[in-house]
């Protein structure tokens with residue numbers, strides 16, 4: 073197996089903040105690898121170290137066979153980086169900005185024009201390329217950033233939260249483009265705190281929590297490891313508490329039911345974890361009908377990545393986001409990064 077990126081025991085502190093405590097993972101050549109975690113988990117710091125924009129305190133970083141810490145220049149040639157936000161000159165057109173970027177990458181003069189045209193076409197921004205970039209929507213802006221990251225035809229493309237703030241259509245377009253890029257042989261590392269994004273795109277992923285990798289594998293491997301299927305049951309659209317409790321007691325006694333909780337924020341629906349056996353739904357329906365409880369809706373699903381996160385950390389990704397919100401001084405972080 074050829075390795076596109078290897079990170080081993082990465083550690084990075086900002087003053088007394090341990091942004092990355094101990095992160096290791098490998099991106100194989102030609103795959104999409106996702107780094108999933110709540111805001112503040114250490115994803116951006118990891119990526120900034122990989123892209124040689126921050127110096128790690130400890131750890132090994134390799135891009136292909138190149139040691140990125142010892143030879144950052146060679147690593148940068150192999151990497152394309154699409155940052156979360158880029159401050160750009162809003163007066164220049166997209167094409168002009170790409171021209172500037174091409175010069176920075178020392179792309180041979182005679183191939184610049186053609187390369188820019190190819191990317192503008194591939195990303196479907198022909199109608200915008202000659203307008204001032206300050207007039208672009210978020211989705212078009214992101215496509216321009218992507219074109220800039222791909223100008224020097226990197227082996228590995230690194231994207232930090234590429235779809236934050238984008239509408240569903242722009243998000244889908246970007247996903248499709250990344251899948252095409254992967255099919256053409258580019259290895260891709262993407263950070264995200266959107267479960268569905270990582271689930272849809274990533275061949276493998278690492279879940280990061282407070283500066284550490286807490287789980288790694290393909291989405292389906294990770295879900296299988298959590299085990300058990302999920303059942304959502306509503307007795308009525310808005311179930312009475314007494315009925316929900318009655319159903320809970322009844323169903324908890326069934327041999328294949330591992331746990332049951334009542335979810336008051338969803339109209340007292342019941343969330344069960346069951347052993348993945350055949351005919352689970354039929355048996356639940358039967359038990360309910362024996363005591364004359366209706367079943368307004370009943371659905372079975374496999375565990376989600378959120379269940380994986382919950383099993384590993386004891387809280388949902390959403391709760392982790394809420395807990396992290398407001399604890400960061402983003403202005404101060406930006407200042408420190410500029411240094």
Ligand SMILES: Nc1ncnc2c1ncn2[C@@H]1O[C@H](COP(=O)(O)OP(=O)(O)OP(=O)(O)O)[C@@H](O)[C@H]1O
Pocket residue numbers: 086089090091092109110111112113114115116117118233400401404405406408409
């Ligand atoms: N330049 C900095 N100075 C001080 N602390 C920082 C700096 N950059 C990041 N941190 C802190 O390090 C921790 C990890 O931040 P990081 O940006 O890597 O997380 P993240 O998972 O990428 O989140 P986000 O997607 O919001 O950027 C956070 O606690 C953050 O406050």
